[in-house]
Amino acid sequence: MQKETITIHPYDAPAGGWGSVKSLGTTAAHFHAYDAVPVLRHQNKPDGYACVSCAWGRPQKSHVAEFCENGAKATFSELTSKRVSADFFARHTLAELRTWPDMDLEDLGRLTEPLRYDSDSDRYLPVSWEAAFADIGTELKALAPKSVVFYASGRASLETSYMYQLLARLYGNNNLPDSSNMCHETTSVALQKVIGQGVGTVHVADFEHTDCIFFFGQNVGSNSPRMLHQLQEARERGIPIVVFNPLRERGLIEFKNPQNPAQMLGGSATEIATHHHQVRPGGDIAALMGLCKAVLELDDQARADGKPRVLDQPFIEAHTHGFEAFEARVRDTAWADIEHESGLQRSALEGAARIYARATAVMAVYGMGLTQHKRGLDNVTTLVNFLLMRGNIGKSGAGICPVRGHSNVQGQRTVGISEKPELVPLDKLAKQFGFEPPRDKGLTTVETCEGVIDGSVRAFIGLGGNFVRAVPDHNRVEPAWSGLRLTVQIATKLNRSHLVHGQLAYLLPCLGRIERDEQHGVLQTLSTEDSTGWMHASRGHHAPASEQLLSEARIVAGIAKATLAPNPRIDWDAWCDDYGRVRDAIAETFPEIFHDFNRRIEAPGGFARPLPARERVWKTPSKKAEFTLPQGLSAAFTGDGGTDVMRLMTLRSNDQFNTTIYGMNDRFRGVEGTRRVVFMHREDIAMLGLEDGQEIGLSSAAGDGFQREVHGLRVVEYDLPRGSLGAYYPECNPLIPLWQHADESQVPAGKSVPVRVLPQPMARLPIAA
Structure with a gap:
């Protein structure tokens, strides 16, 4: 068990630099992964492996080291010399292991061998691959197809993902939620x-041509540090970077490039953001409407002065629909309401709009700070409105740039892992493989959890991930999990979801992406x-890590062969022998x-996928980019x-990367030795009669009759907007009801959770980790 020695202190060093180097050394030692260091030279390189951490793009010309601090930590974690065999489970029951912190499990x-849960001893016991597949197939054949969920975490390859979605559809459902449902x-x-494609329009090369970047709700220093190379190069050209985020994150303040000897040996760090606007959580719609209102006012003034217009009127007329209604809504929106909801002053928004108006090629970068709100769709579409006003989609150096998390979460959706049948070419699959695919909508992540609670979901197959820990409403979902008939987890390492299981449970260890995947002696x-x-x-x-490991593709094929009737058009074994044949099918x-x-x-x-909007081809019903009207100014x-x-x-x-905890420190926020903290503005601390360092609890203010609390959190004074709090995921997931999700997308609204502070120290809930 990890013993906590807690230190809280301000951190004013840049992202990167010697702090990053030191952290990597500590992590390599922690995972006993020194022999992994030479492997890093192949990370994100043409002859190497795709990072198992974030999904940020690669430049066409690679840097000497094309990995970041968190990417290297992910590699060290996967290539650890530590092992979990059946001998370990012989010494520990699952009831005992459920009391361990998540980091201790990591x-x-x-994992080194396939395992089957034994209820008599409450332990995982060894099982042969053949027996595991046969038993899983028997159970799946006995269940109603609509009661089974096939979840994917986002790290599986395109080849495995394609096989997995085909397995689910041949079995009889579109129950293919994935980690995209959570982010x-x-x-x-x-x-x-609004633009006719479900992905962004920006390529990494566009950073070389942009003359302004707007940044919303994305912590680049922790979540996609390789992007700091592009941001640093932009700043060295004098490009303004305007940031809207509730916290002033270190990665967007300054950066020292570990690959720059001059900076590392005493040179000054690069300032990244030129302007910081600490928008209130859930206030991004208001901030964007303020920016759009200021742009309209600048355009009005330009017209009055006889100067060139600020709006790109030719683009608006030729390529957009709905501008007049949007313009009217913006003009009718009062500055007082914008200021109240955004937490920003009119003058600040007008200043940012002037920067935007002077630029000719603007890109907007954003993360889950926009997507994980009730009106997350309005956040994103209003940001698109802002770009469309000046024609900033469909030209070099400009565009919309969502920053995805998992390393292939976008790719697995591309090859068919989706609960939405309209997004998948089902007619082609039917013709290609000679079956009738199911046409009804499948379950999302939230609907899967609701189905586990109400009993309609009977089995869960997990292709990676830590689903039970990642989902909201943890204290309702986890107790219901034991009611499942079957749980199957395909994984590299042990996590909480493997210890919370169905009546029948299998833990199937797979090769990691960094390991050589050789089929009949041929490297795949x-x-x-x-x-x-x-x-x-x-x-x-x-x-x-073990001779008993199978590739993810082999495991998916093994389940498919044991479950499905033979199909003369699918040779699962041949696909696993040569992944090129899977690519031919894709x-x-x-x-x-x-x-x-x-x-x-x-x-x-x-190679790049086609991005029609990048070419100003709009695959929308109107055949144009759509201006839309937000439902309100608050997204929360x-x-x-x-x-x-x-x-x-x-x-x-x-x-940390998602639910994977590499260490108990948050260097950039000055927290060492604990994750049980809540960041709070000093005036809110005083208003509530609290003290910095005091232990408190948080309680959901959902008002739906369910008690949701997390206790044992230490107050940390921090610079963030009044009335807002920050605390770590997934520890605070129990505070988020399943129904508090983004409209339409059902993404849990984890960026503006209504809570109350419980000032009295209380005992921790047993499953609040």
Whole structure:
């Protein structure tokens, strides 16, 4: 068990620099992964493997080291020399392991052999691959197909993802939720509506041509540090970077490039953001409407002065629909309401608008700070409105740039992992494989949890991830999980979701992406899609953690063969022997994107998927980009209306990737030795009669009759807007009701959770981790 030695202190050093180097050394030692260091030279390189951490794109010309601090930590974690075998489970029951902190489970190391849960001993016991597949197939054949969920975490390759979605549809459902349902599904829904594609329009090369960047709700220093290279290069050209975020994150304040000897040996750090605007959580719609209002006023003044217009009127007339209604809404929106909801002054928004108006090629970068709200779609579509006003979609150096999380979460949606049948070419699958695919909508992540609670979901297959820990309403979902008939987890390392199981449970260990995937002695090539829409080859460079590990593709094929009737058009074994045959099948299903897949994937820089909006081709019903009207100025749930309700943002530390905890420190926020903290403005601390360092609890203000509380959180004074709080994900997931999600996309609204502060120290809930 990790012993906490807690230190809280301000951190004023830049992102990167020697702090990053020191952190990597500590992490390599922690995971006993020194032999992984040489492998890093292959990370995100044409001859190497795609990072298993974030999905940020690769430049066409690679840097010497094309990895970041968190990407290296992910590599060290996967290539740890620590092992979890059946001998370990012989010493520990699952009831005992459920009391362990998440980080201690991660620290145990790699799983080495297939395991089956034994209820008599409450332990995982060894099982042969053949027996595991046979038993899983027997159970799946006995269940109603609509009661089974096939979840994917976002790290599986394009090849495995394609096989997995085909397995689900041949089995009889579209129950294919994935980690996008928890983060960027809002993007997929919103962008499809307004520009006709569910992904962004920016390539990494556009950073070389932009003359202004607007940044919303994305912590680049922790979540996608490789982007700091592009931001640093932009700043060295004098490009303004305007940031809207409730916290002033270190990665957007300054950066020292570890690959720049002059900076590392005493040179000054690069200032990244030129302007910081600490928008209130849930206030981004208001801030964007303020920016748009200021742009209209600048255009009015230019017309009055006889100067060139600020609006790109030719673009608006030729390429957009709905501008007049949007303009009227903006003009009717009062500055007082904008200031109240955004928490920003009119003068600040007008200043940012002037910067925007002077630029000719502007890109807007955003993350889950926009998507994880009740009106997350309005956040995204209003940002698109802002860009459309000056024609900033469909030209070099400009565009909309959502920053995805998992390393292939966008790619797995591209090859068919989606609960929405209208997004998948089902007619092609039917013709290609000779079956009738299900046509009804499948379950999202939220609907899966609701189905577990009400009993309609009977089995859960997890292709990676830590689903039970990642979802909201943890204290309702986890107790219901034991009611499942079957749970199957395909994983590399032990996590909480493997300890919360169904009546029958299997833990199937797989190869990691960094490991050599050799089939009959031939090294296989995998592929992934980054968040800018580029496809890349990926080849493992390290020996597997165990001889008993199978590739994810082999495991999916094993389940398929044991469950489905033989299909003369699908040779699962042949696909696993040569992943090139899977790519041929993908190309047949998705020819527009993947034609000549096997040849094109070998190009050193990969290849880009078609992005119609990038060419100003709008695949919307109107055949134009759509201006839309937000439903209101606030994106947030307000709670039960009490005057003491505050807005909680759930955050990741820089020693974390999603639910994977690499260490107990958050260097950039000055927290060492704990994750049980709540960041709070000093005036709110005083108003509530609290003290910095005091232990408090938080209680949901949802007002739906369910008690949701997290206790044992230490107050940390921090610079963030009044009335808002920050605390770590997933520790605070129990505070988010399942129904508090983004409209339409159902992404949990984790960035503006209505809560109350409980000032008295109380005992921790047993499953609040």
